[in-house]
Amino acid sequence: MDSEFRLEQDSLGEVKVPKKVYYGAQTERSRNNFPIGKEKIPEEVIKAYGMVKLAAARANHQLGKLSEEKLELIERVTEEIITGRLDDHFPLVVWQTGSGTQTNMNVNEVISNRASEIAGNEQGSHDPLHPNDDVNMSQSSNDTFPTAMSVAATLAIGKKLKPALENFHETLEEKSEEFSDQIKTGRTHLMDATPVSLGQEFSGYASQVQHGLGHLEDSLAHLKELAIGGTAVGTGLNTPEGFDNEVVSNLNQLTGFNFKAAPNKFEAIAAHDSIVNCSGALKTIATSLIKIANDIRWLASGPRCGLAEIEIPANEPGSSIMPGKINPTQAEALLQVSYQVVGNDTVINLAGSSGNFELNVAKPVMIYNLLQSINLLADAVKSFEKRCLKGVKPLSKNLSKYLNRSLMLVTALTPLIGYEKAAEIANKAHRESKTLKEVAVGDGYLTEEEFEKNVDPGSMI
Template sequence: MTMVDNTQQNTDNPLTRTEADLIGAQAVPADALYGIQTQRAHQNFNITGVPISHFPELVKALAMVKLAAAKANYQHGLLSDDKLKAITEACTDLINGEHHEQFIVDLIQGGAGTSTNMNANEVIANIGLAKLGFKSGEYKHLHPNNDVNRSQSTNDVYPTAARLAIVFAAQPLIEAVTKLQESLAAKGEAFSGILKMGRTQMQDAVPMTLGQEFNAFASDLRGETARIKRSCNQLCEVNLGGTAIGTGINAPNGYARLAVDELAKITDLPVKLAEDLIAASSDMGSFITFSGTLKRLAIKLSKLSNDLRLLSSGPRTGFSEINLPAVQPGSSIMPGKVNPVIPEAMNQTAFQVMGTDMTITMAAEAGQLQLNAMEPLIVYNLLNNARMLEKSIRMLDELCIQGITANEDRCNFHVENSIGIVTALVPHIGYENATRIAGQALLSGAGVSELVKQENLLSEAELAAILSPNNMVSN
């Protein structure tokens, strides 16, 4: 879509300038770096209240794509030295975090991301115009479409930038997961000598150590960072240069590979050109994979949070095997109550990620022919999910896991009074005897060891050896 170059200062209101497009003319704030198409989108899409600028990763990625395109165009003789310099400096400013407030369009938008692309085109053009010594809106000197968007379409720019933005957002998430895993492993080591009861189906099972329990939590997360990294590698396959539908219309021969090579240098990521640009223009597969990876992580984090809430339940009438750090009062009516608010918040983040995975699935399925117009919804949710998970994981690690302490006496009490230890006696007294002893213990309230000694099934020395912590948790 070519913008009409019809910009002038509004003499009736010096605080605005007038720009025109195929819909008509409209006043734009004089100091705005965006233009008329961005303003129209801002007026049309007041949906989430979350603008592009909310995700600096996306602004940075858009600028990187535009910079790569400009360099490729220059090498094809399609941009002058002055225009390349202006676009390069403008994109560099954005990459460095400047002018992000000018990206005002809502993340959820119609048009398959056209409004986001035009927001970038207009901002880059106007930053570049200032560097060339011209006023915002004097597009005959540097045009959003003819220069900044040259050899491009929203349909290759937006998905490429979206993929990069998600990869950028994944890096702090990977760091957070790694740190959480390390904190859980540290607790596993600290609690290695504390015997407790393991449980299955919420019933007593067999003994284990609290350290083993926390080591299992750590092990459960150990492979998740590798999965996130693999998903990121898939996202690095892009369709830049395919333009409208993947045929490369309006781009010179060789442009696509040249632009992607430049993008790899700029991002320092393993960016590569998709083998079939037409297929890649509508394919949402890598987004689905990444969403599934986040959902898998969310499920594990939610299970961990559930376990922490159970293990710390009480303090007098629950498991009370561990103490979570007290971070805030728990009730407006019950004095002294402290709730497991940090794991609860982690649960809620996990539920959000699980739910929006279905949203992403439906949006990905909604593609038609050579494009998926629902991609903005996918991008919004993936960026939001990655950020929510990263922040929630850091919260869980710093405000909960690192401060957990063990109630060793409570753990020992549960072991000593559990019928579950009878399982360790089966090889020595037989399944029938063990079953009978367990039933008697349950009915009488007597301890398993006490009943075994009463029936002279094992000596006290034999019992002590069999029920020693080293024997019961040798693995």
């Protein structure tokens, strides 16, 4: 046999496995059987799996099923998995079995073979830890993979996305306050409308993000329900009584998050509505960000031939051919990320509907897309807030110029002279390129004093 390989055995027979790796026969079969794409199972899932295996081992020990010696070995190896020291030993792609079975076995085999090495035994010997009998004790791929999905997503949201959105919201609130006295023309249908302040516009953005955070928080309640203890189909076959609650308690100690055992394991294994719901919250946030990013780049358009109501930071040259051009690149990056999140949600919706009877069979692609959405949103929001939003400044002269030219200020005269006469003033002012005041006073609709008293943009916001 080639000196670079060792023979390992699973239920189908012998498999040649590279000597330098800790994974075993089933992982190698998956590597060979699914040469599809380059998208690997996310590292967040692998680390979450390490936590699940550690929590399960401690539960099995607490319930008298696993010896102290075997627990200590699992604790040592899972610590290496959780800290990323064994990342190179998890090569499997997303495009594998829909239950994630091969990834579960990848984790089981790495723990088993690394434990063999620590104990001074030959890799593949399954001594002192058997990947199925010991590492996978009281578990199934069908309940551990969705549990790892939930743990990975919850940690990514709590530690990365929520802080980014909270900082973003805080900066929007600060800008809203800073711009409160910057009165400008409002726009509806992209056409001139009655006045608002720039601060009021930004307060709308802040409210969108605040509501998005609320939707995200609401989705976590379902996401934190863990399938562990359901084993193959939700009945809990081959688990000791109380196993699920012990595992969850251990996971809560490891993560600092408040997970709970799913009250209905059949739902938790056969349908991943919690993932679908969470993705929906991310999609809602993404659509809010599309609105905000588009508004920012429209408001900053110019600098001389656009709206030019705000100025954004000049981060890099904008053109390889047009000297001095500056583009709203952070807004464009945020837009692209948001489009990707909306697309990911479509995939997750389709995958979430792919449960047949007792098992959803599209788990890997669901968590891959969910984690991508979480990470992209967190990174893009953080970058936009730091490199664009914080540096936004009002262009007060342009705001005043547009405001004074706006025909929609005439709306303030409607209670005084009626809609029809106000419309006549606006239309004539537009046709003859006159001001509202010139037409209103010149044609005798009202006196100059009455016009000045009623058409005050500051009182209209």
